[in-house]
Amino acid sequence: MSATLKPKVLFIGYGHLAKSLISKKLLKLANIHALNSKNVIKNINLKKKISNFNYDYDYIFLLIRPNIFLTFGNQFKKYLSKETLVISCMAGVKLSTIEKTLKSKKILRIMPNVMASDNKSQTHIYTKNKNLFDSKLKNILSTFGTIINVRDEDRINFATSVFGSGPAFIAYLVNVFVKASKKLAKPYNINEKEVIGLFKNVIDINKSSKMLDVFVNSISSKKGTTQAGVNYIKSQNIEKIIYTAFKRAYERAKEIDSEKKNTKS
Numbered sequence: 001m002s003a004t005l006k007p008k009v010l011f012i013g014y015g016h017l018a019k020s021l022i023s024k025k026l027l028k029l030a031n032i033h034a035l036n037s038k039n040v041i042k043n044i045n046l047k048k049k050i051s052n053f054n055y056d057y058d059y060i061f062l063l064i065r066p067n068i069f070l071t072f073g074n075q076f077k078k079y080l081s082k083e084t085l086v087i088s089c090m091a092g093v094k095l096s097t098i099e100k101t102l103k104s105k106k107i108l109r110i111m112p113n114v115m116a117s118d119n120k121s122q123t124h125i126y127t128k129n130k131n132l133f134d135s136k137l138k139n140i141l142s143t144f145g146t147i148i149n150v151r152d153e154d155r156i157n158f159a160t161s162v163f164g165s166g167p168a169f170i171a172y173l174v175n176v177f178v179k180a181s182k183k184l185a186k187p188y189n190i191n192e193k194e195v196i197g198l199f200k201n202v203i204d205i206n207k208s209s210k211m212l213d214v215f216v217n218s219i220s221s222k223k224g225t226t227q228a229g230v231n232y233i234k235s236q237n238i239e240k241i242i243y244t245a246f247k248r249a250y251e252r253a254k255e256i257d258s259e260k261k262n263t264k265s
Contacts, residue, residue: 006031007136008056010041012076013063017089020114021061025143033057035079055079059137062088062098066256069093073101080104085132091160092256095128095153108132111159113167116144124148124159154254161249169245174199 007030011018014034022032022044032044041050060079062069069076069090080086086107088098098107108127115121121144127133133149141147150156178195206212220227 007058007140009033009059009061009140010035010057010079011044011061011063012079013037013061013065013068014042015063017112017114018061018063020117021063021112021144023117023119023143025119026140029140029143030059056081057084059140060084060086062086062090064090066090066093067259069101070097070256070259073098077102085137087137091164092157092253094257095126097257105129106132108137109153109156110141111156111164112141112144113164115167119143119145121145122148122163124150124156124163126150126153126156157250157253160253161246165249166246169242 009030009032011021011032011034014036018034026032027045033041033050034044035041042048043050055078057079060076062076070093080102084104084106086098086102086104088095088107088109089112090109091111095107095109098109099105106129108125110123110125112121112123116123123141123144123146125133125141125147126149138147148159150159174196177199178192181195182190182192202215206215216230220230
């Protein structure tokens, strides 16, 4: 790839996660093409279909569902050249499986999340060959948010659970909190933005688990209203529920690769 040219990138899959990775910063850095479920390739920068093109991509992002790759992954080999670097965003599919399917050793696994659209993804990266993670790729991935390098591939399964699925768990809990407060305050038509803002304000002033513990204790006076509510929450073992949610997502990520189908190369 010429140093004066934007890298050419193909997104294989153009669903919700893929679209969340697209930002003005990314489009300034790279020429993005996307292969959708109808096998149509679009130039995202120019917002048009591509009719005449060659497969000279510098980077290919795998953004399809794991089961699709495990069944049809060998069909994507045609998009790779000898120089193409493949970045898998798929949950659970091991590096060794991707290498075998695509007949390439130039593979990285990453786990971003949908908050990349606001440059707030905490993107975990794993590769066997550290030299693959060069400055050009770092610039591209930095448009998603912060980058966290991991040495053990299983850490990607952990990242899938906490940082990939975690935003959905948090959003669900916040929404339950909002709905419960609105139900209690039904006659008063509470402003849900104020309730959501309450979450943000608590997090803004408490930067660690220890600070959060101190915060809870500081407003939980004996036999008071806060203590009554906190005691009930503790009695429902919320910590175990959250841990189990993370563990099930983690275990599911570990299961996925074993479900690979036998496909002809």
